Amino acid sequence: MATMIPPEPRLGAPSGELRVYEALRDHAGTSDWVVWHGLPIRHHETQVEGEADFVILIPSEGMLVIEVKSHERVEIGADGLWRLGSQEPTSRSPYDQAIENARSLRSWILRRAYDPRYPIWHAVWFPNRGGELVKQLEARVDVTPDVTLTRPDLQPDRLVTGIVKALRAGERELRARGVRYEAGRPTEDDIAEARDLLTPPVTWRQASADARAARERDLREATERQEEALQYFAHYPRLVVEGPAGTGKTNIAVRAALQAANRDERVLLTCFNRKLEAELRHRLRDRSELTVARVHHLMLALTDLTPLDDADDAWWNGTLPDATLSITRAPGFEPPYTCVVADEAQDLARDSTLDVLDSLLVGGLAGARVVVAGDFEGQDIYRPRAAAAPSPVEERAAAGGTRLETTTLTRRDLLLTRIPDAGRMAVARNVRQRPELAAFVEQLLGDDVYAQYERAELGGECGQALRFDSAWHQQQLLQQVLRDLWEEGWEPRDILVLSPRRASAARGATGTVADALAPDDADGPGIRWGTVHLFKGLEAPVVVLTDVDDSTPNWQDLLYVGATRATERLVVLTSLEGLALER
Numbered sequence: 001m002a003t004m005i006p007p008e009p010r011l012g013a014p015s016g017e018l019r020v021y022e023a024l025r026d027h028a029g030t031s032d033w034v035v036w037h038g039l040p041i042r043h044h045e046t047q048v049e050g051e052a053d054f055v056i057l058i059p060s061e062g063m064l065v066i067e068v069k070s071h072e073r074v075e076i077g078a079d080g081l082w083r084l085g086s087q088e089p090t091s092r093s094p095y096d097q098a099i100e101n102a103r104s105l106r107s108w109i110l111r112r113a114y115d116p117r118y119p120i121w122h123a124v125w126f127p128n129r130g131g132e133l134v135k136q137l138e139a140r141v142d143v144t145p146d147v148t149l150t151r152p153d154l155q156p157d158r159l160v161t162g163i164v165k166a167l168r169a170g171e172r173e174l175r176a177r178g179v180r181y182e183a184g185r186p187t188e189d190d191i192a193e194a195r196d197l198l199t200p201p202v203t204w205r206q207a208s209a210d211a212r213a214a215r216e217r218d219l220r221e222a223t224e225r226q227e228e229a230l231q232y233f234a235h236y237p238r239l240v241v242e243g244p245a246g247t248g249k250t251n252i253a254v255r256a257a258l259q260a261a262n263r264d265e266r267v268l269l270t271c272f273n274r275k276l277e278a279e280l281r282h283r284l285r286d287r288s289e290l291t292v293a294r295v296h297h298l299m300l301a302l303t304d305l306t307p308l309d310d311a312d313d314a315w316w317n318g319t320l321p322d323a324t325l326s327i328t329r330a331p332g333f334e335p336p337y338t339c340v341v342a343d344e345a346q347d348l349a350r351d352s353t354l355d356v357l358d359s360l361l362v363g364g365l366a367g368a369r370v371v372v373a374g375d376f377e378g379q380d381i382y383r384p385r386a387a388a389a390p391s392p393v394e395e396r397a398a399a400g401g402t403r404l405e406t407t408t409l410t411r412r413d414l415l416l417t418r419i420p421d422a423g424r425m426a427v428a429r430n431v432r433q434r435p436e437l438a439a440f441v442e443q444l445l446g447d448d449v450y451a452q453y454e455r456a457e458l459g460g461e462c463g464q465a466l467r468f469d470s471a472w473h474q475q476q477l478l479q480q481v482l483r484d485l486w487e488e489g490w491e492p493r494d495i496l497v498l499s500p501r502r503a504s505a506a507r508g509a510t511g512t513v514a515d516a517l518a519p520d521d522a523d524g525p526g527i528r529w530g531t532v533h534l535f536k537g538l539e540a541p542v543v544v545l546t547d548v549d550d551s552t553p554n555w556q557d558l559l560y561v562g563a564t565r566a567t568e569r570l571v572v573l574t575s576l577e578g579l580a581l582e583r
Helices: 014-027 093-111 132-138 156-176 188-198 203-232 249-262 276-285 295-304 313-328 353-359 410-419 435-445 471-488 511-516 553-565
Strands: 003-005 034-041 050-060 062-068 074-076 082-086 120-124 148-150 238-242 268-270 339-342 369-374 391-396 402-407 423-426 463-467 495-499 528-531 538-550 564-574
Touching: 014 034, 014 050, 014 062, 014 120, 014 156, 014 423, 034 093, 050 093, 050 156, 050 188, 062 093, 062 156, 093 120, 093 511, 120 156, 132 249, 132 339, 132 369, 188 471, 203 249, 238 249, 238 410, 249 268, 249 339, 268 295, 295 313, 295 353, 313 353, 313 369, 339 353, 353 410, 369 435, 391 495, 402 528, 435 463, 435 564, 471 495, 471 511, 471 538, 471 564, 538 553
Parallel strands: 003 034, 062 120, 120 148, 238 369, 238 423, 268 339, 339 369, 463 564, 495 528, 495 538, 538 564
Antiparallel strands: 034 050, 050 062, 074 082, 391 402
16 A cells, blocks of 8 residues: 555545545555645745645656546536536636646755656546546647546556556656656655655754744844943944944844934935845835935935946946035035934945935034944955055945955044044844854854854754865755755745855756756845845845855955854855864
């Protein structure tokens, strides 16, 4: 008898499904089959979620996804509408349902970085109708041939042959489309792997829910303490907040912006990169009186200029700011804001940017309410760390382009010069990461970054650094890592793949890894990916940091920024022997 999952029919199953379940369970020829009944498909391609009535995995043949229709009445009118029993007429046929379920199931498996080397096909079973229905249905152009099963196929002498016939017809069709499969698949290992993929243990999910609840509680408590500290500094008209990654600086910036808005200030909350801008806008979507915008976005809006695709640093950091200042410093221009709050302020600390912000504020930077938050040590990734002598400073503009500037001041010094009499607020307690993970990051960096941790320890694996010796080897590791994460129960939205450079392992991925990733740095379905620079200021439960070597300028700073995006798990793929470790 087949291995049935679950071992008993689901409660309330229609009579036709019960007949199919019993026939599959009790037949001697199905002893090495695995059969899922009522398998939920949470990542359905055309619905919020779907359900496959039966999914059958047969050794050396493949996987068949079956839609069962128990109705006695099966009609298709001249209008093309299907009439099944007493249900309302519908244009969506059972074959459409079966095809969509099979396609969704295959796509979901591929997104878990696992490529099945066997056919996944579909069939429709009418267990309460006779075989005369088959010829009528398969005469239709919208019905796949050789995939219709009926009441006679429940008989012991036809059950196995009917199902295998449908699956082999699917394999022929797929091969005709150019798809190739390996003989003898699925093997015992394939079947074990499919069982783990489709019905993984649920213990992790409960642990994950517990972890999320604990993290939310820890963050609430940390937020309350930060707000109390912010109140302590409320008498300072200007405030500089400093601290390493994960210490809640973005939250402080958001709270400062809200407090100012509640005092009827005209508030600009600004930052440097577009993904952080999008995150801040989402967090403040109910506060329309607040302006959330990147500095370069504001400049483009004020000047009505459109950058060329190849706009260089001279344009972004010369032409555009100059054009903006010609407007904002002109007689009659009224500054729109009375308060500015800047997150990731180390990326904004350059004279041209500060000149623009100064011109947008009533009273300027020296006279208005100003709160800036940043990490001037570890996250100043656009210049050599703590450069105090004149040195070239390469920066990436928010919308593209590289700029070159020579300065004799550190970013911190420049800000403090432009924002006089500023209070100084230091934050050093890690509120983002599990303590075990934060300690792993410190071990990677060889540096003590945090004074204390706000979150509670959860136990279990939290960090790995895996060494690769070739680009091909890194691709294999990336596939295995993503597959392992999926098997643990992590969803695509939980995972972020980062690299210090644009020519990354993710960008060069093929096959199942490419299928698992969201399209080209996008935030759509799939695993998010991109450069460390692009996701600076953001976080994700799981971060996979690829391409870590010492050929990239400031690679240690980029390692620090990338590694500190993770809240629960971190995997580093590196060619450096000294970084290969596990916690």
